[in-house]
Amino acid sequence: MSDIQVGKSGIRAYAPATIGNISCGFDLLGMAVDEPGDVVQVKLNYDRKVRIIEIVGDGGRLPMEVDQNTAGIAVKALKKHIQKGRGIDIILHKNLPLCSGMGSSAASAVAALMAANKIWGEKLTKQELIPFALKAEAKISGSVHGDNAIPSLLGGIVLITSYNPLKYIQLPIPKKLYVTLTHPQFEISTREARELVPKEIPTKKVIKQNACIASFVAGCYQNNLELIKDSMHDYIAQPKRYKLIKGFSQMESAIHNLGAFNLGISGSGPSVFSLSNDRHLATKAGRIMQKYFYQNKYKCEVYVSKVNKVGAVVLE
Amino acid sequence: MSDIQVGKSGIRAYAPATIGNISCGFDLLGMAVDEPGDVVQVKLNYDRKVRIIEIVGDGGRLPMEVDQNTAGIAVKALKKHIQKGRGIDIILHKNLPLCSGMGSSAASAVAALMAANKIWGEKLTKQELIPFALKAEAKISGSVHGDNAIPSLLGGIVLITSYNPLKYIQLPIPKKLYVTLTHPQFEISTREARELVPKEIPTKKVIKQNACIASFVAGCYQNNLELIKDSMHDYIAQPKRYKLIKGFSQMESAIHNLGAFNLGISGSGPSVFSLSNDRHLATKAGRIMQKYFYQNKYKCEVYVSKVNKVGAVVLE
Numbered sequence: 311m312s313d314i315q316v317g318k319s320g321i322r323a324y325a326p327a328t329i330g331n332i333s334c335g336f337d338l339l340g341m342a343v344d345e346p347g348d349v350v351q352v353k354l355n356y357d358r359k360v361r362i363i364e365i366v367g368d369g370g371r372l373p374m375e376v377d378q379n380t381a382g383i384a385v386k387a388l389k390k391h392i393q394k395g396r397g398i399d400i401i402l403h404k405n406l407p408l409c410s411g412m413g414s415s416a417a418s419a420v421a422a423l424m425a426a427n428k429i430w431g432e433k434l435t436k437q438e439l440i441p442f443a444l445k446a447e448a449k450i451s452g453s454v455h456g457d458n459a460i461p462s463l464l465g466g467i468v469l470i471t472s473y474n475p476l477k478y479i480q481l482p483i484p485k486k487l488y489v490t491l492t493h494p495q496f497e498i499s500t501r502e503a504r505e506l507v508p509k510e511i512p513t514k515k516v517i518k519q520n521a522c523i524a525s526f527v528a529g530c531y532q533n534n535l536e537l538i539k540d541s542m543h544d545y546i547a548q549p550k551r552y553k554l555i556k557g558f559s560q561m562e563s564a565i566h567n568l569g570a571f572n573l574g575i576s577g578s579g580p581s582v583f584s585l586s587n588d589r590h591l592a593t594k595a596g597r598i599m600q601k602y603f604y605q606n607k608y609k610c611e612v613y614v615s616k617v618n619k620v621g622a623v624v625l626e
Numbered sequence: 627m628s629d630i631q632v633g634k635s636g637i638r639a640y641a642p643a644t645i646g647n648i649s650c651g652f653d654l655l656g657m658a659v660d661e662p663g664d665v666v667q668v669k670l671n672y673d674r675k676v677r678i679i680e681i682v683g684d685g686g687r688l689p690m691e692v693d694q695n696t697a698g699i700a701v702k703a704l705k706k707h708i709q710k711g712r713g714i715d716i717i718l719h720k721n722l723p724l725c726s727g728m729g730s731s732a733a734s735a736v737a738a739l740m741a742a743n744k745i746w747g748e749k750l751t752k753q754e755l756i757p758f759a760l761k762a763e764a765k766i767s768g769s770v771h772g773d774n775a776i777p778s779l780l781g782g783i784v785l786i787t788s789y790n791p792l793k794y795i796q797l798p799i800p801k802k803l804y805v806t807l808t809h810p811q812f813e814i815s816t817r818e819a820r821e822l823v824p825k826e827i828p829t830k831k832v833i834k835q836n837a838c839i840a841s842f843v844a845g846c847y848q849n850n851l852e853l854i855k856d857s858m859h860d861y862i863a864q865p866k867r868y869k870l871i872k873g874f875s876q877m878e879s880a881i882h883n884l885g886a887f888n889l890g891i892s893g894s895g896p897s898v899f900s901l902s903n904d905r906h907l908a909t910k911a912g913r914i915m916q917k918y919f920y921q922n923k924y925k926c927e928v929y930v931s932k933v934n935k936v937g938a939v940v941l942e
Contacts, residue, residue, distance in 0.1 A: 471837045479844050510826040521787045524839045528795050531847035
């Protein structure tokens with residue numbers, strides 16, 4: 311990990327990847343996983359500006375311009391809000407792949423906010439940092455969405471019920487829930503994935519979707535994994551989007567036969583995930599995902615963890 | 627109340643009215659109220675048949691034929707299931723108006739099942755009686771739905787997540803929740819109301835509906851009435867159905883201004899309901915409903931209660 315420009319006064323923060331939608335909650339639900347995640351280092355500078363001085367791990371693809379990078383946008387907005395004099399230099403360690411469906415841009419913004427808030431005297435709570443992360447996400451993606459930023463910041467499973475005003479619920483995390491998240495090494499643009507979402511949904515499917523999200527929420531409160539298993543269906547986006555991921559249908563059948571909860575697309579993909587009620591099953595699910603991605607000539611990384619409970623953290 | 631034909635061996639049971647949909651859960655949610663409700667009396671006979679020998683309070687409109695009346699269909703199916711020799715005579719006291727949106731046909735079936743099950747030695751639990759009530763509802767309405775029958779039987783707030791196999795969740799009942807249910811004296815046929823439901827729903831509305839039902843479920847588990855208030859929206863049926871109820875929009879505004887939760891259509895109407903966080907507000911909401919129905923030349927009955935917790939009961 312690069313330590314250039316970050317001396318004794320530097321602060322590092324970590325923000326985890328997130329699974330948006332969680333199958334049954336299109337644009338409403340998100341959950342944090344333990345890893346992977348982005349790390350941001352910040353250091354006070356003397357020219358009162360927010361600068362991105364280095365980005366590691368993005369292959370040179372992310373903009374260094376503050377106003378075009380979620381980390382920069384978020385920190386600049388925070389600086390304006392707290393009217394803090396000193397500028398900061400940002401080093402962004404991109405561990406999350408771009409366009410992966412794992413909340414990469416949100417994690418950068420969140421880690422940057424955590425580090426900047428800390429170095430400026432921790433004026434705001436995590437909850438108070440949310441609007442700055444949402445602003446950054448909105449500027450980059452063109453629409454307000456918090457199903458990645460909010461769980462990355464707070465951890466856990468988050469249900470967003472309204473944006474204006476912002477309202478969200480942190481759902482109880484079922485104790486034995488394991489997450490398998492697999493990232494195949496190809497990209498899907500969020501824009502392309504969004505264009506595939508139908509403008510209208512048959513009412514019969516709407517009722518099923520309502521039943522699923524209601525069942526998911528009840529399952530979280532009841533710590534009932536059977537209810538959560540039953541709820542893992544997406545009648546809105548996945549029926550159109552799965553075609554973007556080669557081998558998805560076969561992988562889905564294999565995951566189903568294994569007994570893990572249904573295969574879902576993480577956010578707008580191409581990462582896929584499944585939930586399980588034990589670590590052994592979750593690991594097996596990862597092997598299945600890997601196998602099918604390999605068959606389709608994609609390298610992939612598999613992450614098995616419980617739901618991340620703490621969200622973004624300042625690293626000591 | 628008629629006691630004809632019901633001597634010492636007779637059994638009476640009560641089943642309450644129910645509010646189907648509860649605004650945010652079209653075809654999925656239902657709740658029971660304390661009153662009104664139907665009463666069914668049964669008495670063993672000697673000819674091994676299930677007979678409906680009297681119906682009181684329906685103005686002569688309901689069929690006496692066992693196979694065309696939900697009470698008769700349900701009890702006949704139960705008799706077949708438990709292979710009980712003795713027939714029974716049924717007297718149905720219709721306190722619930724027909725085509726009212728208050729689960730009238732379900733309440734008749736449920737009260738009849740409770741009384742018949744009791745007189746036949748209470749072989750089945752309430753839960754085990756559900757399929758017989760659903761069968762009766764399906765035969766009369768043409769489609770399986772349990773958002774009236776299940777809460778009428780079990781009480782409380784019920785979320786039905788699947789019919790095949792039948793799966794439902796009894797949601798926790800928020801402590802300070804009051805219900806105002808008002809029945810104007812005109813009828814809407816369920817068939818007509820169902821035909822108004824759009825075949826497709828815009829995806830943006832679907833996401834809002836998902837947020838509402840998720841919020842409702844979370845509100846029940848959290849005992850959080852603010853969440854429930856936020857969730858009282860129907861983007862599926864109500865935007866088309868409200869026109870069947872004269873004065874609905876004005877009534878809706880007045881209820882909103884009062885501070886009670888949104889005005890909703892109970893089932894397929896014409897009964898309307900609102901939820902409130904205290905009895906005083908619930909009573910005021912009832913007066914508003916009454917006022918607007920009167921302005922439109924409809925007599926109406928107003929019922930204010932908490933959510934019924936016990937469901938159908940055998941009367942001592």
